[in-house]
Amino acid sequence: MTTAQDLLFVAMDLPSTRSLERGDLSLALAGAELIDLLGLGAVTLDGEFVLPTGRSVAADPLLELAAAAVAPVADGETVEDWLWRRGRGLPDTYIAALEADGLLGREQRRRYLVLRTSRMVLRDSDGRRRAAHRWAADEPTLLALAAAIGISGPPPVPEPAPGPVATVVTAVRHAVDELAAERSRRSRRLDEANQTYVRRGF
Template sequence: MTTAHDLTFVSLDVPSEYPVERGDLSLALAGAELIDLLAAGTVALDGLVLRPVSPGGSGDRLLDAAASQAGQEPDESVTDWLWRRGDGLAAQYLAAAGADDGGRRRPLWNVRRAADRPAPADPSARDRATDRWADGDPVLVGLAAAVGVRHETADQAADPEDDRIATVLAAVHDAVVELATTRQRRSIEEAAFDNVWRGM
C-alpha cells in the first residue's frame, strides 16, 4: 500500500475534532502520492517545479495513474500539481478503501462503530496504516495534520530530513489553508445574498 492509502485509513479511523473535509483530503492525498513518487525516483523537484525522471510502475493503480501525470505539464509547480491531481481524488481513495460514501461531502466513517466499518479488500492495509500512525511517522502525521487529524506527538514531531518532503508538506498545508479561506468567503457571500433576499 501507499502513503495515500494509509492517509485515507487514518482520516477515516482516527477521531478528529471536526469532520475531515473531502477537498482537504483530496489535496493531502495528492501530496501523499507526490511524496511516494519522489521517494521512488519517478519524479524529481527542480526547485518547486516537477520533472519526470522514470515512469516505473508501483503496482498500485492510483499511484501509477499519478506517475503517468507527474511532470507532464510544462513547469508545473508542486502547488499546481496538488490542485490538478487532487481534483476529486478523495472519492477514488475512499472507494478503494471500501468506504464509498455515495458522494457525501464529508467522510464521517471515524464516528461509526468499528463493527460497522466495511473491510478493505486487503485486510492488512488498515493494519499497516494503524502501525505507521502509532509509530508517529512524520510524513503521515504531517499530512494528517493538514486535514485536521492530530497525532499525540504532532507538535513535537521532527521535521522530515528530506527537503523535498518538507516542500510537499508545506505546499499541502498552504493549499488546505487557501481552500478553507475560499470556503469561508463563499459562505459569507451566500449568507449576504440570503440576507438581501430576506430584506426585499
C-alpha cells in the same frame, strides 16, 4: 500499501479536530502520492517544480496512474498545481479501490424496527494495521499530512526533515488554507445575500 492509502485509513479510523472536508482530503492524498513518487525516484523537484524522471513505477496501480499524470518537463508544474489537478476526485478513486479489494464494506443497521440502513466501514486488513502502526510510531510524513487536514495525534506533531518531502507537506498546508479561505468567502457572500433578501422582505 502507499502513503495515500495509509492516510485514507487514518482519515476513516480516527476522529478529526474539525469537520473533514473532501477537498482537503483530496489535496492531502495528492500530496501523499507525490511523496511516494519522490521516494521511488519517479519524479524529482526542481525548486517548486515537479519533474518526471522517466523511471517506471510498479509499486501500486494508483501510483502508476499518478506517475503517468505528471506533466512533461517542457510544460512545468508546481507542487501546488499538481495538488489541485491530481487531487480532483481522488478520494472517490481510492475508496473505489478499497471496495474492489474487499477492504471496505457496508455495515447493516436497523432503525425504527422496519428501516434498514448501511454505512461504509473499513474491514480488518494488513493495510489497515500497517497504517495504524505508522500512526502509533509517530511517522513524521503521515502525521504531518494528517495534521494538515485536521487529524492530529498527541502533540507535538513531528515535522519531516527539510527537503522534498517537507516542501510537499508545506504545499499541502498552503493549499488547504487557501481552500478554507475560499469556503469562508463563499459563506460570507451567502450570508450577505440572505441578509439582503431579509431586508427586501423575501
